[in-house]
Amino acid sequence: YPERIEAHHAHKFPLHPGQWCTRVPLICHHIVEWHLPDRCLRQFGREQCIPLDVPESQKGYHGKDGRQGPTNWPEEYKSLIRLWNVRQDQDIVTASHVGRMGYHDPYLETYRRQSVRYMTPEGAADGALVDGIERIHDLARTADHSAAGREVGMIRRIANN
Secondary structure (H helix, E strand, O other), rough: OHHHHHHHHHHOOOOHHOOOOOOOOEEEOOEEEEEEEHHHHHOOOOOOOOOOOOHHHHHOOOOOOOOOOOOOOOOOHHHHEEEEEHHHEEEEOEEEOOOOOOOOHHHHHHHHOOOOOOHHHHHHHHHHHHHHHHHHHHHHHOOOHHHHHHHHHHHHHHHHH
16 A cells, blocks of 8 residues: 555655655645645554644634735745745655554544544444553553453443443
8 A cells, every 4th residue: 555655646746756746835826835744644554643733713704705905926926835845854754554543542642632533432332342441451562450440341331332
C-alpha cells in the first residue's frame, strides 16, 4: 500500500516527491482550503502523529464569495500565497509505519479522548470489548495478571449486557 501511494504521487512531483504531504493552503481565486495531511498520515504509510490544530486563517475564508465588492485577492491572501510558495519546506516528516498501532500510542490515546467513537449502543459494546482485549493483551505482556483479571471481569459484564 505505501509503495503504491509513493509511486502514484512521485510522477506528479518529480522534483520534490514528498510535496503531497505538506500542510499548505490551496488557493483558487477567492476560495482557500487547507491541505492537512497530518490528520491522515497512516494513509500515506507514515507514522501518525497528533495532528496540529486547524490554522486560524482557515476559519476566516469561508463565506467570501465576491458579493462584498471588488477585492484584490492576491493582496488579500498575500500571507497564504507566501506559505504556498515555500511549500517544499512544509513537509510533515514522520517515520514510515507499517502494521498496527499500539493501544497506548499517543495518537490513539488522544483520538479516544477527543472523538465520538461509537454511534450505537451495539457499536459501543463491540468497541469496549476490543479495547478491553487490547488492554488485557498489554497487561499480560507486562505480567500484571491481577489487573488483567479485572479487565476480563469487566469484559464479561459488558458481553452479558
